[in-house]
Amino acid sequence: MDSGQLKESILTQIEHAAEKTFGTSPDGLNLVYPPGVDMGDFACGCFPMAKQYRRSPNDIALKIAKNIPSGEIIQKAEASGPYINIKVSNAVLFGEICSEIIKKQEKFCTPNTSPKKRVMVEYLSPNTNKPLHLGHLRNGALGMAVANILMAAGHHVVKANLINNRGVHICKSMLAWQRWGNDTSPKSEGIKGDHFVGKWYVKYAQEAEKDPGLETEVQKMLQRWEAGDPEIVKLWKMMNDWVYEGFSETYKKFGLNFDVFYYESDTYKLGKDIIAKGLEKQIFQKILRDNGAGENVVFHLPVEKFGLEKNGNPKKITVLRDDGTSLYMTQDIGTAILKATDHNLDRSIYVVGSEQVHHFQCLFEILKAFEYPWADGCYHLSYGMVYLPEGKMKSREGKIVDADDLIEEIENLAAQEICRRNEENPLSEQELKYRKQIIGQGAIKFYLLRVRAMQDIHFDPQESISFDGFTGPYCQYAYARISGILRNAENLGLTAAYGDSNLLGNDEELQLIRHLVRFPEEFEISVNDLTPSRLAVHIFNTAKAFNQFYNKHQVIHADTKELAKARLLLIKAAGTALKTGLNLIGIDVLERM
C-alpha cells in the first residue's frame, strides 16, 4: 500500500461513516495533516459539510468520528474542534509506506496512471560570444529539474538547447579577434574556448568606445556572413567551435545535457515562409513604418488580452521588417513550428527569463492564430533576475559571476571541508575530485532552485557557498548518514524488516514518516505547477526530519534488535526518498561525505 492508496482508504472510511451518520454522502471530503504528529497522522476538516448537513463543523466532526470504527488501518478517529483526526496504526503507517518506497525505488512518486505526453523543454539557449554566467546556471538548473520531473511523471521529454550563434553580437568578437588576435587560439593561450572568445568580445567593446567606426565594420561583417562569404563563414565556424567546446565542458561540469540542439544559423530564416502564409490568411497585415520607409508585416494582438494603444488602435507587434530581414519573432515562429513538427509535441516549454514574458505572450498568440493544435501546449516558464549585491548582472559592465569560476570556487570550498573531515584517512585525488564535484554542484543547484522561479534571487556569494542550513549539502549529508548506518548494519548482519513496524511511533519517527507520506503529493504539485522549488523545500524538510530523528534515537544500537530492524526500514525508505528527490532536481548523492 503506497501513501496514495492509504489516503484513499482513509477517505473511503470517512465517507462511509458520514453516510452512516447523516444519510447522504459528504461534499468536499479532504485530507490534511494535523499541526502536530501527536494529534494524528491525517485529518479531515469538516467545514465543507456544514452547509450540507446543516450543522456546525464541530458537531459534524464529533458525530462522524464516532462512526469510524477502529480497524487494521485506522487505529483511532477523534474529533478535535472542526477536524477529525485520524491515527493510522503504526504497523501500516511505517511498514506499508516504507516497504512500498523501497520496492518502487526511484519510481515511488510516479503515478500509475500518467498521461504520457510529448514535451519539449527548451532551456539555456546561450549566445556564442561569451562564457556562461550565473544567470545561465539558474536557467540550466531549472531546465534540468523541470525536464527530470516531467520525465519522472511519465512524460516523454525532449531537452532542447537553442544556440544563438549568429548576429551582430557574434560578429563583434570575430572582428576583434581578426584585428588583434594574431592567430592565437584557446589552445595556444591555454584558455577555455568560450572564455577566449569572450575576451575578444570585451576587447571589441573597449575598442568601439574609442573608435565608433567599428560599428559599421561589424555591420559589414554581418552582411558578409549572411551572404555566405567563405572567409567570414570560416572564421565564424572556427570561433563558434571554440565556444561550443567550452560550453560542453561547462555543461558536463554542471550536469546539464540536451537531446537536441537547434542553431540559430539554421533557423533564423525559417519564419519567413510562415509570415507569407499569414499574410495570405490575413493573420498578419502590412503597415507603413513610422518613418515612412516601407511596410512592416505586423500582427495585431487581441484587444481583450492586450488592450489598446494610446491612439486607440489595437496593439501590434512586427513579425517581419520592411526590408525582408528577420526579427527575433520571425525566427521564433519558425523555430516553434520546426520543434513541434520535428518531435510531434503536445507541450513546448520555454525556460527563459521573465523579461521576455511579453515576447512569449505574443508568440503564443500568433501560433494560436494559425490554429496549430499544439499552440495551447506552449508555455513560457519564466524566472526572475539574479542580482548581485551591487545590482543586476550586466555583462557589458563586467558585473557578472562567471559560471566556471563559481563552480570552481564552490568545489574548492567543498574540497576543504572534505579534507578536514577525512584528515586521518586522506582520500585519493580521484575520490576527492568526485566528491567535491557532487557537493559543489549540489550546493549551487539547490541554492538556485530552492526559491520559486518568479522570485528574483539576490545572490549572496557568502551564503551561496555555505553548506549550513537550507542547502544542498545539508540534504546530501542526511543521505550520506543514512548510507553509513545501512552499511554498518549490514556488517552486523542487521537487515531492515517490515514485521516490527508497530514498535515505531515516537514523535521523530512520526515526523519523518509524515514527510515520506507527503513526498508523492509534493512531487505531484511540482509536476503540475512546474515548480522544482516545491520539491527542494520538501527534500530539505525530510532531511531535517531525519537529522532530528538521528540525533535523538539510535538505529543500530536501539534497545532491541527488532526495533533496530524496524528503524532500518524507516531510514532506508527515507534514504530512497532523499536520493530520488535530489536526483529529480539534478543533484547527485554520495554514500560517504
Next chain:
RNA sequence: GCGCCUGUAGCUCAGCUGGAUAGAGCAACGGACUUCUAAUCCGUAGGUCGCAGGUUCGAAUCCUGCCAGGCGUACCA
C-alpha cells in the same frame, strides 16, 4: 501612462486552489560530541504577513483601491 511580477522576522525566503497557535535558513545569544559522520541537534530572542477597505463563520491566501521596487511596453534579443 498602461501591462505583468514582487512586497511575510534584522537578512534571504517558504506558505498564496481560504481553515487548527504564520514557518524555515542565515545572523545573535545559550546549550549538546568516550555514542550509527557535530556539514548535526536542542533552546532563547525576533512578525501591525506593504497600507486601507471589502467578501466570509474564518483572509498572509480571494476582490477593490492605494504605496514601494523590478521588468516590459511593434520595427533589440
